[in-house]
Amino acid sequence: MSPRPAALVLASALGLSACAAAPAGDGRLEVLASIYPLQFVAEQVGGEHVTVEPLTPPGAEPHDVELSPRQVRSVGEADVVVVLTGFQAAVDAALEARAPEHVVDAAATPAVAEHLAEHPDEEAEGAGTDDGHDHEGGDPHFWLDPTLLAAVATDVAVTLGEADPEHAEDYAANAEALGADLGTLDGELAAGLAQCERRVVVTAHEAFGYLAERYDLEQVGISGLDPEAEPSPARLREIRDTVEAHGVTTVFTETLVSPKVAETLAADLGIGTAVLDPLESQTDAAHDYRDVMATNLEALRAALSCT
The missing domain is CATH 3.40.50.1980 (Nitrogenase molybdenum iron protein domain)
Incomplete structure (x- = not known):
């Protein structure tokens, strides 16, 4: 397996239920991520300069996540929030209610937005009935294409740099390293499935x-x-x-x-x-x-x- 970017920081809450981001107390940015793939990107790009907390508990079904009042407050208090709008109604509602200053919406990343528009939310004919798991804009699972996740990493670096200009160059370098690693993964998948x-x-x-x-x-x-x-x-x-x-x-x-x-x-x-x-x-x-x-x-x- 290819080397990882050096700036991999494991979130301390990985083995715990989702909770509000606690103040870092050490100058690091407090980052919230709505789902695991975005948490991974935030950890990799933020490196030692951030703490990342998930809004969806590890191992939980993200479609059905409900946020506690404390979590909703944390959305407005975090330095940066990384989300995929249209995927989790509770997260979208918290964003609207708390209006955080620095938000990365993966659905707005141009490469992702283009693909979301090309994957309409249509159930396979006869596949089943709808019970409310609709996804605005279509199939949300863009992260299964590593090149699209790399595009989101670039946007995360820009927003982290806006919230923390002192370390903007580090975020950009980490995003570049992550993009290179995801490019390697893309090559491995292409070769392995050719x-x-x-x-x-x-x-x-x-x-x-x-x-x-x-x-x-x-x-x-x-x-x-x-x-x-x-x-x-x-x-x-x-x-x-x-x-x-x-x-x-x-x-x-x-x-x-x-x-x-x-x-x-x-x-x-x-x-x-x-x-x-x-x-x-x-x-x-x-x-x-x-x-x-x-x-x-x-x-x-x-x-x-x-x-």
Whole structure:
């Protein structure tokens, strides 16, 4: 695995439930991040000059996060807040209520905004019913394309520099280093998925559109964008036909979604299951974004019989 940027600072709250950012007391910027991929970027870009607290507890389902009154207050008190608007209604409401001075909205990063517009929020036909997990602007999982996460890192560096001009050069250098590392990851994924016997990926829900688009794969979700939607019988028949037509050997489950439907479908079809992590939340503090993406690559290579 390629070297990481030197400025990796683990958030002290990784093993705890989400809480309001406490005053650092040492001159460091207090940064809030709404979801894990943005927390990772803020830690990497901020380095030793920041403390980063998550608004979504590690291992929690980010779609359903509710903020405590204390957390809502912390949104207005933090030096910098890094969010993805349209993904978590509670976070959007806190932003509107508290109007923090320095905000990075990943949805406004030009490269991300362009892709969000190209991934409309449409459930796969027959995939299931909507229970409120709508995403303004479409599929939000942009971070599964490392090049888009690198673009957000640049915006984070600019905003940190505005809040803390004394260390603006450090933030810019850290963002450049992170961008280079994510570029290396992008190359590893492209090379690892270039020569495969199959290119169809059957997933529990359609969280992997950006990864599939970037690396020329075809995603087929049991459910649509809503991870809790129940697939219709018609959708299950479509999945069966896809598996048979393309010689699919694996149905991918996820870390935060019940594997029951996917495991039952795989058993009925006589094929296996494996885990593909959409990285909506960090489930193991010992493994960061880079580690999990490498694990995802190995899982895909095995399932697709890549050489």
